[in-house]
Amino acid sequence: MPHDDHAHSLLPSEPALRVKALETLLTRKGLIDPAALDTIIDTYAHKVGPRNGAAVVARAWTDPAFRDRLLSDGTSAVAEMGFTGRQGEHVTAVENTEDTHNMVVCTLCSCYPWSLLGIPPGWYKSDAYRARAVREPRGVLAEFGVTLPHSTKVRVWDSTAEIRYLVIPRRPNGTEGWSPEDLATLVTRDSMIGCGEARRP
Amino acid sequence: MPHDDHAHSLLPSEPALRVKALETLLTRKGLIDPAALDTIIDTYAHKVGPRNGAAVVARAWTDPAFRDRLLSDGTSAVAEMGFTGRQGEHVTAVENTEDTHNMVVCTLCSCYPWSLLGIPPGWYKSDAYRARAVREPRGVLAEFGVTLPHSTKVRVWDSTAEIRYLVIPRRPNGTEGWSPEDLATLVTRDSMIGCGEARRP
Amino acid sequence: MTRIHDMGGRFGDGPVTPEPEGARVFAEAWHARALALTLASGSLGQWTLDRSRHARERLAPADYATFTYYEKWVAALTDLLVETETITRAELEGGETALSPLAGKRLASDTVPDVLSKGAPTDRRGPPPAFAVGDAVATRRPPRNDRITGGHTRLPAYASGHIGNVIASHGSHVFPDTNAHALGEGPEPLYTVAFSARDLWGPDATQGDEVMLDLWQSYLKPA
Amino acid sequence: MTRIHDMGGRFGDGPVTPEPEGARVFAEAWHARALALTLASGSLGQWTLDRSRHARERLAPADYATFTYYEKWVAALTDLLVETETITRAELEGGETALSPLAGKRLASDTVPDVLSKGAPTDRRGPPPAFAVGDAVATRRPPRNDRITGGHTRLPAYASGHIGNVIASHGSHVFPDTNAHALGEGPEPLYTVAFSARDLWGPDATQGDEVMLDLWQSYLKPA
Numbered sequence: 039m040p041h042d043d044h045a046h047s048l049l050p051s052e053p054a055l056r057v058k059a060l061e062t063l064l065t066r067k068g069l070i071d072p073a074a075l076d077t078i079i080d081t082y083a084h085k086v087g088p089r090n091g092a093a094v095v096a097r098a099w100t101d102p103a104f105r106d107r108l109l110s111d112g113t114s115a116v117a118e119m120g121f122t123g124r125q126g127e128h129v130t131a132v133e134n135t136e137d138t139h140n141m142v143v144c145t146l147c148s149c150y151p152w153s154l155l156g157i158p159p160g161w162y163k164s165d166a167y168r169a170r171a172v173r174e175p176r177g178v179l180a181e182f183g184v185t186l187p188h189s190t191k192v193r194v195w196d197s198t199a200e201i202r203y204l205v206i207p208r209r210p211n212g213t214e215g216w217s218p219e220d221l222a223t224l225v226t227r228d229s230m231i232g233c234g235e236a237r238r239p
Numbered sequence: 240m241p242h243d244d245h246a247h248s249l250l251p252s253e254p255a256l257r258v259k260a261l262e263t264l265l266t267r268k269g270l271i272d273p274a275a276l277d278t279i280i281d282t283y284a285h286k287v288g289p290r291n292g293a294a295v296v297a298r299a300w301t302d303p304a305f306r307d308r309l310l311s312d313g314t315s316a317v318a319e320m321g322f323t324g325r326q327g328e329h330v331t332a333v334e335n336t337e338d339t340h341n342m343v344v345c346t347l348c349s350c351y352p353w354s355l356l357g358i359p360p361g362w363y364k365s366d367a368y369r370a371r372a373v374r375e376p377r378g379v380l381a382e383f384g385v386t387l388p389h390s391t392k393v394r395v396w397d398s399t400a401e402i403r404y405l406v407i408p409r410r411p412n413g414t415e416g417w418s419p420e421d422l423a424t425l426v427t428r429d430s431m432i433g434c435g436e437a438r439r440p
Numbered sequence: 441m442t443r444i445h446d447m448g449g450r451f452g453d454g455p456v457t458p459e460p461e462g463a464r465v466f467a468e469a470w471h472a473r474a475l476a477l478t479l480a481s482g483s484l485g486q487w488t489l490d491r492s493r494h495a496r497e498r499l500a501p502a503d504y505a506t507f508t509y510y511e512k513w514v515a516a517l518t519d520l521l522v523e524t525e526t527i528t529r530a531e532l533e534g535g536e537t538a539l540s541p542l543a544g545k546r547l548a549s550d551t552v553p554d555v556l557s558k559g560a561p562t563d564r565r566g567p568p569p570a571f572a573v574g575d576a577v578a579t580r581r582p583p584r585n586d587r588i589t590g591g592h593t594r595l596p597a598y599a600s601g602h603i604g605n606v607i608a609s610h611g612s613h614v615f616p617d618t619n620a621h622a623l624g625e626g627p628e629p630l631y632t633v634a635f636s637a638r639d640l641w642g643p644d645a646t647q648g649d650e651v652m653l654d655l656w657q658s659y660l661k662p663a
Numbered sequence: 664m665t666r667i668h669d670m671g672g673r674f675g676d677g678p679v680t681p682e683p684e685g686a687r688v689f690a691e692a693w694h695a696r697a698l699a700l701t702l703a704s705g706s707l708g709q710w711t712l713d714r715s716r717h718a719r720e721r722l723a724p725a726d727y728a729t730f731t732y733y734e735k736w737v738a739a740l741t742d743l744l745v746e747t748e749t750i751t752r753a754e755l756e757g758g759e760t761a762l763s764p765l766a767g768k769r770l771a772s773d774t775v776p777d778v779l780s781k782g783a784p785t786d787r788r789g790p791p792p793a794f795a796v797g798d799a800v801a802t803r804r805p806p807r808n809d810r811i812t813g814g815h816t817r818l819p820a821y822a823s824g825h826i827g828n829v830i831a832s833h834g835s836h837v838f839p840d841t842n843a844h845a846l847g848e849g850p851e852p853l854y855t856v857a858f859s860a861r862d863l864w865g866p867d868a869t870q871g872d873e874v875m876l877d878l879w880q881s882y883l884k885p886a
Contacts, residue, residue, distance in 0.1 A: 053734050054693035060741060061700055063754055068766030069707060075699035077775040083688050083695065086779075123780040128833070145671030145819050147716055148732070153782070157698070159682045160690065163732045165501065169673035172821065172874050173864050181679050192860075192872040196671065198817045199836060199853055199877035200785040226684050233681070254511050255470035261518060262477055264531055269543030270484060276476035278552040284465050284472065287556075324557040325479075329610070346448030346596050348493055349509070354559070358475070360459045361467065364509045366724065367457075370450035373598065373651050374641050382456050393637075393649040397448065399594045400613060400630055400654035401562040427461050434458070443675045444728075449805070451813040452666045452724050501675050505667075505728035581824065582672070582865055589867050590674040601804060601824045642805055644812050
């Protein structure tokens with residue numbers, strides 16, 4: 039798109055105006071502090087996002103004792119690294135192997151491990167993903183460019199309660215001796231949802 | 240609404256224009272004869288409608304041998320009266336009694352006995368009716384002003400195949416000796432779907 | 441659910457709004473044209489009734505949920521016309537057009553009464569029925585077309601995986617699951633099966649109330 | 664299905680469209696405001712998270728099927744604000760307004776980091792678990808809230824009436840079916856149950872693939 043084009047009209051969209059009107063009303067009633075909204079937005083726009091999960095994964099790849107703690111009690115293990123809070127109160131980590139590929143969905147709404155991955159991407163919240171991930175995970179994976187052999191079993195985790203699932207993707211070959219910080223750069227958001235693999239070095 | 244108001248703008252609606260465009264294209268290609276459309280419309284607007292079903296019901300009320308034939312082989316019995324054809328190829332009649340109230344729906348689309356009742360009313364085709372009639376028939380009946388005692392069993396017929404169901408409502412009291420023609424005036428469309436009762440004299 | 445159309449038992453829809461007995465058959469003139477256009481196009485013989493039902497079911501869920509009734513018909517009709525190459529996308533978009541090779545099959549006005557009053561019965565010779573009136577049967581779970589993934593089927597989700605009793609046997613009828621997909625009429629025994637409303641919906645349903653469905657033999661197994 | 668939101672397994676949706684890893688968290692500025700407004704309003708304590716989920720599920724099916732994600736959030740938020748009398752319809756329509764008695768509970772900017780990083784765990788003391796890891800269990804059919812007709816429940820229709828195996832036991836957690844309806848937290852044992860994909864979907868699924876769900880004890884019985 040040329041730099042002088044706008045993706046949308048400059049006229050605010052109808053939902054944008056409605057949200058603004060609601061915010062104004064709630065502010066007038068003393069129910070909302072707009073500065074608090076700014077802080078919430080800043081948190082999820084800049085502070086809490088997939089880099090958290092990537093740090094967890096990279097540490098699990100390099101620290102076997104941590105990996106064991108993560109798999110046996112995900113909530114405590116990620117809390118060690120300071121990752122706690124909203125939509126991450128109860129964490130279970132599931133590990134991809136040659137035999138098993140894990141994939142996460144919430145068919146009933148869009149539950150997602152915010153404390154580790156931030157706000158879910160649009161596709162995770164889409165009807166198509168919610169409807170299809172449980173029924174045809176391999177078809178969905180193909181749309182992400184991932185093809186698994188039939189010998190790899192697919193386990194789809196439908197997040198129907200407050201347990202939030204983090205997928206530990208397979209560590210790429212050729213990364214022996216890498217630091218956790220360098221490894222974390224290979225860990226994509228999609229790989230921690232189970233819709234992708236970690237980047238190759 | 241004052242007589243000089245229009246229910247809708249005089250500007251044709253978008254679907255109206257699209258239907259018109261499709262008709263024009265099909266006519267140009269020689270696939271459609273607009274006069275045939277007129278004949279189809281005239282058939283269902285003026286000729287085939289609930290008066291057919293009402294005549295069947297009134298005869299069943301007054302002619303015990305016909306009633307027996309209607310209940311044992313609905314298709315043949317209504318064919319005797321000249322009611323055959325599209326969306327009425329296979330007819331089953333079900334009779335309301337003090338013990339049993341029958342009600343018809345098509346949850347998957349809007350199957351309906353056209354040859355006997357014509358084109359279904361809007362509510363029959365609505366999501367609300369399709370979704371609710373099977374689960375809470377008594378709640379739906381209440382919206383039609385019909386309240387049944389708990390001792391009356393409700394049987395809902397979901398028209399999932401090409402069998403079309405005709406409900407024979409209960410004959411109103413006080414109609415002894417009435418002619419079939421007079422009785423037919425008491426038989427409403429809704430009563431033959433099972434969402435109403437016959438009119439009282 | 442199988443698809444968005446399979447809404448039996450769904451919560452969240454509002455009240456049913458009765459209409460006066462004398463209300464117009466077609467609320468809008470275009471509704472009548474849409475219906476007639478669909479019937480006349482169907483008589484060209486390029487698709488089956490089952491396929492036309494499936495074409496409506498296949499509409500995008502957001503369209504199915506918001507289109508009015510006849511908008512669904514016209515949208516599905518257009519899809520069918522293009523899929524069967526009866527018309528082309530270019531023609532739809534206003535491009536040049538020519539007489540169709542199917543023009544000879546055009547429904548003539550004077551044959552309409554005959555065609556409508558003849559209808560298209562779906563009873564056929566078929567295999568002997570495996571079940572008798574009175575038999576207990578269990579419906580297939582999940583509800584699915586077992587020949588075509590995501591294909592047309594007439595077992596609603598709400599009645600899938602339940603046990604009912606055969607109350608009528610209708611001989612064999614054209615099988616929608618094949619007939620909608622050009623796999624032939626594949627006639628199968630058809631039954632009416634009665635289910636306890638309590639079984640289907642739980643204790644909110646009134647004891648003794650029943651729901652009846654017409655189900656083909658391959659949807660059923662002995663219970 | 665229970666409601667329109669219960670779409671697991673539905674056919675008819677298109678492909679999933681991946682997004683670049685670096686895509687903006689909020690595609691539109693108003694998305695961010697909608698999310699923040701929902702979180703800040705929730706912290707007033709007038710409803711539970713379960714009730715807010717139910718408020719989204721209760722949107723009219725046509726709205727649910729066509730609203731964008733954050734439109735659903737804002738529509739449900741508005742419904743909750745009015746239902747709890749936190750705001751009035753008249754205020755929404757632009758009428759006069761006054762300071763709310765709940766103003767003292769307003770989420771302050773400086774407490775946001777604390778509130779978000781604390782979260783709201785849902786594990787509770789509760790009854791001892793009736794099932795152990797390895798047990799076979801059958802899920803409730805139909806899927807329903809057995810206290811409130813049409814109420815909130817977290818058993819998806821596709822997994823209802825199936826047999827699976829308990830693979831994890833999580834102690835007791837707040838029970839959404841009561842907590843969404845002001846019937847208390849009613850903690851119940853929560854399990855992760857594994858189902859064979861073939862059982863759920865039929866032979867189109869790959870042998871050995873599984874679907875796991877987190878399910879509360881009252882959704883389950885011994886199999």
